[in-house]
Amino acid sequence: MSAAVRTVGITRQFGALTAVDRVDLEVPAGCVFGFLGRNGAGKTTLIRMLLGLVGPTSGSAELLGIRIHAGGGAAGPWDRVGYLVESPGLYPELSVADHLRLAGLQRGLTRAARDRAVDRMALGQYLRVPARQLSLGNRQRLGLALALVHEPELLVLDEPNNGMDPAGVVEVRELLRELARAGTTVFMSTHVVGELEVLADEVGIIHEGRLVEHLDRNALAQVGRPRLVVGMPDPSSLAEAGALLAGLGWPTRRHPAGLALDAADPVGRPEVVAAALAGAGLPPRHLAVERDSLEAHFLEVTGGRP
Numbered sequence: 001m002s003a004a005v006r007t008v009g010i011t012r013q014f015g016a017l018t019a020v021d022r023v024d025l026e027v028p029a030g031c032v033f034g035f036l037g038r039n040g041a042g043k044t045t046l047i048r049m050l051l052g053l054v055g056p057t058s059g060s061a062e063l064l065g066i067r068i069h070a071g072g073g074a075a076g077p078w079d080r081v082g083y084l085v086e087s088p089g090l091y092p093e094l095s096v097a098d099h100l101r102l103a104g105l106q107r108g109l110t111r112a113a114r115d116r117a118v119d120r121m122a123l124g125q126y127l128r129v130p131a132r133q134l135s136l137g138n139r140q141r142l143g144l145a146l147a148l149v150h151e152p153e154l155l156v157l158d159e160p161n162n163g164m165d166p167a168g169v170v171e172v173r174e175l176l177r178e179l180a181r182a183g184t185t186v187f188m189s190t191h192v193v194g195e196l197e198v199l200a201d202e203v204g205i206i207h208e209g210r211l212v213e214h215l216d217r218n219a220l221a222q223v224g225r226p227r228l229v230v231g232m233p234d235p236s237s238l239a240e241a242g243a244l245l246a247g248l249g250w251p252t253r254r255h256p257a258g259l260a261l262d263a264a265d266p267v268g269r270p271e272v273v274a275a276a277l278a279g280a281g282l283p284p285r286h287l288a289v290e291r292d293s294l295e296a297h298f299l300e301v302t303g304g305r306p
Helices: 043-050 096-107 111-120 136-148 166-181 193-199 217-223 235-247 264-268 270-279 294-301
Strands: 003-014 017-028 032-037 058-063 081-084 154-158 185-189 202-207 210-215 226-231 252-255 258-261 286-291
Touching: 003 043, 003 185, 017 043, 017 185, 017 202, 017 210, 032 043, 032 166, 032 193, 043 058, 043 154, 043 185, 081 136, 096 111, 096 136, 111 136, 136 154, 136 166, 166 185, 166 193, 193 294, 202 217, 202 294, 210 217, 217 294, 226 252, 226 264, 226 270, 235 252, 235 258, 235 270, 264 270, 270 286
Parallel strands: 032 185, 032 202, 081 154, 154 185
Antiparallel strands: 003 017, 003 058, 202 210, 226 258, 226 286, 252 258
16 A cells, blocks of 8 residues: 655754654555654644645655655645644634635635535534634634545644534544545544544654654554453462463463463453462462553553553
């Protein structure tokens, strides 16, 4: 599968500060890619470089196979890319309809295309409302409508749920799923880790300017995989219990609470594990099935509390 987004060693320095540090990234076409990081980690700076709004100090970026040059004007893949960075740049006195009409004129779109964007973002009742009178959530809806009005192949979004109520968050989630099913690549950053857990096909984690992890579909599936944790009454019995379970075809690994088993059989039948240990004179102190969240994984790899 071809890459919709590719960066090679991309770096951006602001004086002595390295905001983005030698990031190599490939995002497959047709997926929802979640870009995750703490405040100040470099997410928005990297997105701005992808869109040519800021030039890299070194390295390069491509969107849809086309090299991006900062300040390149109309040159580039922009007729195939939609974007929303931080907050939409709106004209306060222009109405929702005026904004979409201008976008349609700029891109040579039909009225039907504008109407589809209005329907997708539920903006029909606000068409005559000036942007300055819109709530934060509805300004965000208008920004998303402008980003997708031309049916782009790639959608680059920085905090698309900013200011939205829970119903709006769900609507945007379903919209992005629909777009991805139709073949649009969605590259989105967010602070809402739970959104990526239910929406993203792949996740990149950036920390202090560096891409510390890229979880593809298989790796992302493993993050939430359950495990059986076995606690023993005496630390000296851990090795013996581990050897016994491995001999039964259930390999273990060390865990802060004792031993962890990842295979589906022991996870699904903890009573069998308990019986095997007790039968060998190694009764466990406790058994528990645990499941990590993406949030816990994110905190662990970025130095927070796991």
